[in-house]
Amino acid sequence: MTTLSLPQRQVIESPLDMRLFVSGRAGTGKTTVGVERMRYLLAQGVPADNILMLTPQRTMQEPYLDLLISPERSAGGEVTSATIGGLAQRMCDLFWPMAAEAAGFKNPDQPPVFLTLETAQYYMAYLVRPLLEQGYFQSLTIDRNRLYSQVLDNLNKAAVVGFPYTEIGARMDAAWFGDPVQRRIYQDAQECANLFREYCLDHNLLDFSLQLEIFSNILWTQEPVQNYLKRTYRHLIYDNVEEDAPRAHDIINEWLADFDSALLIYDTDAGYRYFLGGDSITGYALSEACDERIEFVESFVSSENVIQLSNMLVSAITHRESENININSTLEFILAHYYPEMLDEVVGRIKSLIEDDGIPPSEIVILAPFLSDALRFSITNRLEAANIPWRSHRPSRSLRDEPASKTLLTLSALAHPQWNVHPTKFDVTHALMFALNTDLIRAQLLTEIVYHQKDMRLSTFDEIKPDMQERITYALGERYTNLRNWLNEYRKTTPQPFDFFLRKLFGEALSQPEYGFHHNMDSVRIASSLIESIRKFRYAMEPSTTNLSGFDLGKEYIAMLEDGVIAAQYLESWRAENKETVLVAPAHTFLMMNHPVAVQFWLDPGSSGWVQRLSQPLTHPYVLSRHWESGRLWMDADEVNAETESLARLAGGLLSRCREKLFLALADLSETGYEQRGTLLRAFQKILQNTSL
Numbered sequence: 001m002t003t004l005s006l007p008q009r010q011v012i013e014s015p016l017d018m019r020l021f022v023s024g025r026a027g028t029g030k031t032t033v034g035v036e037r038m039r040y041l042l043a044q045g046v047p048a049d050n051i052l053m054l055t056p057q058r059t060m061q062e063p064y065l066d067l068l069i070s071p072e073r074s075a076g077g078e079v080t081s082a083t084i085g086g087l088a089q090r091m092c093d094l095f096w097p098m099a100a101e102a103a104g105f106k107n108p109d110q111p112p113v114f115l116t117l118e119t120a121q122y123y124m125a126y127l128v129r130p131l132l133e134q135g136y137f138q139s140l141t142i143d144r145n146r147l148y149s150q151v152l153d154n155l156n157k158a159a160v161v162g163f164p165y166t167e168i169g170a171r172m173d174a175a176w177f178g179d180p181v182q183r184r185i186y187q188d189a190q191e192c193a194n195l196f197r198e199y200c201l202d203h204n205l206l207d208f209s210l211q212l213e214i215f216s217n218i219l220w221t222q223e224p225v226q227n228y229l230k231r232t233y234r235h236l237i238y239d240n241v242e243e244d245a246p247r248a249h250d251i252i253n254e255w256l257a258d259f260d261s262a263l264l265i266y267d268t269d270a271g272y273r274y275f276l277g278g279d280s281i282t283g284y285a286l287s288e289a290c291d292e293r294i295e296f297v298e299s300f301v302s303s304e305n306v307i308q309l310s311n312m313l314v315s316a317i318t319h320r321e322s323e324n325i326n327i328n329s330t331l332e333f334i335l336a337h338y339y340p341e342m343l344d345e346v347v348g349r350i351k352s353l354i355e356d357d358g359i360p361p362s363e364i365v366i367l368a369p370f371l372s373d374a375l376r377f378s379i380t381n382r383l384e385a386a387n388i389p390w391r392s393h394r395p396s397r398s399l400r401d402e403p404a405s406k407t408l409l410t411l412s413a414l415a416h417p418q419w420n421v422h423p424t425k426f427d428v429t430h431a432l433m434f435a436l437n438t439d440l441i442r443a444q445l446l447t448e449i450v451y452h453q454k455d456m457r458l459s460t461f462d463e464i465k466p467d468m469q470e471r472i473t474y475a476l477g478e479r480y481t482n483l484r485n486w487l488n489e490y491r492k493t494t495p496q497p498f499d500f501f502l503r504k505l506f507g508e509a510l511s512q513p514e515y516g517f518h519h520n521m522d523s524v525r526i527a528s529s530l531i532e533s534i535r536k537f538r539y540a541m542e543p544s545t546t547n548l549s550g551f552d553l554g555k556e557y558i559a560m561l562e563d564g565v566i567a568a569q570y571l572e573s574w575r576a577e578n579k580e581t582v583l584v585a586p587a588h589t590f591l592m593m594n595h596p597v598a599v600q601f602w603l604d605p606g607s608s609g610w611v612q613r614l615s616q617p618l619t620h621p622y623v624l625s626r627h628w629e630s631g632r633l634w635m636d637a638d639e640v641n642a643e644t645e646s647l648a649r650l651a652g653g654l655l656s657r658c659r660e661k662l663f664l665a666l667a668d669l670s671e672t673g674y675e676q677r678g679t680l681l682r683a684f685q686k687i688l689q690n691t692s693l
Contacts, residue, residue: 004036005029011263011294012036016044016235019262021290026656027301027596030265034239035063037263038079041235049077052233054252056244056273057083059592064237080233084248085208088215089114091229092206095219102218103210106202113205117152118533119540120207122560124148127199128192136188139181140617150618151192155209157624160245160277162216165193165209168624175623175634182617189618205540216247220254230255236262242280243273246626249282256289264290269652272591275613275621282626301596301659305330309662309687310655316683317648331684334601334665340378342667346601347382349663350582353599354388361389363598365583367590367654369609373401379584389581391522393589400561404523405530407434407516408502409558415487415505416495417456419555425451434523435509436479437516442472446480458484475514483509498554499534502527587650596657603665606681611647613639647679 004012011022011033024030041051055061061081068079082090092099092112100108115123125148128136137147158165169190173183200210219225236259238252256262264286271280287293299307309330315321334349336342346366353359366379376392383390400406410431413421423431428451433443449468450459461469461477461484469477486509496504506527510517517523537560538553583590583597587610604610613621622642623634655662664684 004032005298007294007296008033008036012040014261016041016046016261018292019256019259019264019290021264021266021287021293022296023266023268023284023287023293024296025269025299026267026594026653027299028296029298029300030267030296031063031239031594032300033296034237034263034265035067038064038237039067041261042079046235047077048079049232050234051079052236053079053081054087054236054238054244054248055081055083055240056248056278057592058086060240060243060594064239084244084251085212088211089206091215091219091225092211094228095222095225098222098224099214099218100204103214104201105204107204110204113203113540114211115205115207115540116533116536117149117208118560119537120152121145121148122537122541122556123199123205124152124192124196125560127195131188131192131195136192137185140185142617147618150616151189151196152207152209153616153619154189154624155193155197155207156212157277157619157621159209159212159216160247161279161624161626162247162250165197165213166190168193171628171630172620172623174631175620175628177633177635185617212247216251220251230258234260237265238262239265240270241266241283241286242270243267243278244283245277246279246282249279249286253286253289256286262290268295269649269656270591271649272588272653274625274646277621277625279626299656302656303330303660306655306658306660306662310652312687313655313683314648314652316686317651317679318644330661332661332663334663336666337668339667339669342603342665343378343382346603346663346665347379347386347388350383350388350601351386359598360580361582362580363659364601365585365590365597365599366601366603367585367587368603369587369607371584371586375603376584383582383584390584391579391581392584393593402526403430403434404517404520404526407431408505408510408527408530409561411435411483411487411505412498412501412554413558414456414458415490415501416552416554417491418495419552419558421555421558422453422456425453432480434516435483436476437514437518438476438479442476446472446476450480450484458487460484479514483515495554497538498557499531499538501554502531502534506531587654591650591653591657594657596659598659599661599663600654600658601663601665602654604678605664605666605684606678608678610650610678610680611643613643613646643679647683651680651683 008029011020014020022030022033038051038053042048053061053064058081064079064081068081093114096112097108100112105112125144128148128151129144132144140147154168155165158168163171169186172186172189176182176186196207197210199205200207206214236252236256241249241264252264266280266283266287271278274280302310334342334345336345350364350366353364354361368375371392380390380392400409406427407430410423410427413419413423414428425447429440429444429447432438432446433440436443445468449464450461451457452459461481464472464477486505490501490504495501506517509515511524512518517527534554534557537557541553541556583595585593587602620634622628622638666681
């Protein structure tokens with residue numbers, strides 16, 4: 001069991017009628033206290049189903065879930081682990097008759113259909129595509145999937161902040177100072193949001209924004225709903241309060257006095273989810289409703305030198321004075337002229353840390369502001385060549401971009417000729433290369449000979465000339481023959497639901513020994529996410545498409561992916577099967593994983609990506625917040641201040657999760673061939689000017 005400090009024990013073993021607010025920087029043991037408090041409540045005989053454990057997103061619940069699924073748990077009820085959004089969905093489902101008519105649904109006697117991020121984007125695309133052809137967003141150059149997601153994001157912002165969705169365009173218009181053409185874009189975005197909401201009300205569809213609005217504006221105000229929640233849940237553990245949204249804080253603030261006990265956990269220097277509506281200000285205001293406030297100051301993660309480096313860096317970013325110290329043992333530079341040379345140096349240093357210094361791969365992380373496909377390939381290819389185990393995580397990456405899912409989708413098209421989706425020879429080559437566990441040359445040779453794109457026919461291996469069979473190899477030919485026979489046999493049967501088909505294909509063919517998915521756990525995870533995505537898509541679509549002739553969910557799903565709709569967030573992608581690996585990830589993703597390591601490598605500290613916000617022409621996280629003054633213009637100075645605060649939070653948060661050492665990997669020319677002059681690099685230069693390294 002973890003060694004606990006006296007302040008931690010005092011919180012864990014506090015009376016069962018106390019409401020406590022615990023704050024502190026990352027690494028001070030707050031989540032550990034939350035987990036041990038849950039263990040303590042259960043040990044004191046509190047029924048598990050009386051405990052509510054909340055976090056802003058499900059991926060933050062892993063430490064708690066590890067306890068709940070551990071063998072030491074006694075039999076009995078289950079602790080409810082949820083987000084406010086998840087709780088809203090449960091209440092909408094449970095009290096649907098009460099909510100449906102009040103919310104204005106056209107068919108209140110019919111059951112609700114809950115949308116995922118994917119299915120919401122599907123319906124948004126269905127509604128907005130005709131408008132684009134009429135000239136909407138004509139002055140805007142943006143991928144369609146980003147357009148759909150930003151309109152949905154506006155609806156979500158309205159729900160989580162707590163203002164009417166009909167005010168979205170007006171709020172952004174009132175803050176705009178610039179090209180008048182942008183005002184038309186805001187107007188178009190508002191019309192798309194209105195159209196989507198009307199369609200949802202007409203067809204009993206509930207996306208995240210509508211679920212939360214119904215829960216907070218209608219159901220939460222009803223006495224039967226409050227009585228049910230307050231009677232069911234007597235104890236609350238609420239972690240990462242600072243990352244949650246204002247409406248969540250409003251509900252908890254009203255509810256708090258009715259809990260027998262509550263533990264609220266707040267990270268003082270965080271607030272990384274502001275672009276999703278997170279609000280650290282309204283989160284901290286919850287401390288006023290608690291019986292006692294406790295601050296943890298001792299870090300159980302970072303060494304004293306790392307803490308001092310963090311303080312110096314944050315001060316340099318925010319232009320404040322700080323104490324100068326020698327940071328020789330904490331900060332080290334990796335310098336190269338060209339970018340590939342820098343990556344070689346990074347991997348060489350990691351190999352030395354593992355082999356010479358005995359640092360486990362799981363204690364090393366490689367971070368970049370963004371992780372492009374090219375950068376990911378360049379790093380991971382070098383790690384593999386050095387026999388260093390690795391894993392990467394990019395939650396915003398679409399399933400259609402993953403080789404494993406591309407393989408499954410290509411083979412699905414070949415198995416369903418009625419879809420009339422003809423994969424290119426390029427796609428089939430890569431599918432065979434991955435599925436049959438072979439190299440690109442043999443896969444290309446095989447595809448050129450056996451694949452007929454016009455009728456999607458696959459010739460037999462026996463039809464290939466003997467000299468070419470030898471070149472391809474008979475072992476590969478046998479694997480190909482087995483896969484071809486499986487696809488042909490399936491074609492003769494009645495088509496199954498798409499997710500059923502993929503389970504069958506994976507289990508009976510692709511996961512067998514010597515095939516591509518047999519040993520590749522990362523691909524297995526992607527396959528699992530793809531199947532879950534399709535299953536949820538089917539659940540959401542079936543009620544409204546059952547009577548439509550000619551509608552095929554599988555074909556529609558593939559078309560949706562081709563339109564760029566990203567996959568919803570799946571917990572499997574955050575739970576790595578093998579954690580004894582070097583992690584390669586974007587910086588913000590690593591922060592949300594909340595996993596401290598001994599050594600961090602920061603790539604491209606001179607990149608503007610560390611500080612600049614993503615371009616979001618249809619939405620604005622600061623203007624659409626509770627703290628933006630109505631009618632005030634968003635000026636360049638506001639942008640600079642926001643970027644400075646964001647970079648300070650990011651740098652401080654990363655170093656709070658670093659135990660021993662930081663490596664800055666810097667090339668004279670960046671990944672894109674430009675000199676590096678970003679804000680983060682200037683902050684480090686300022687530190688070096690004032691200290692001895």
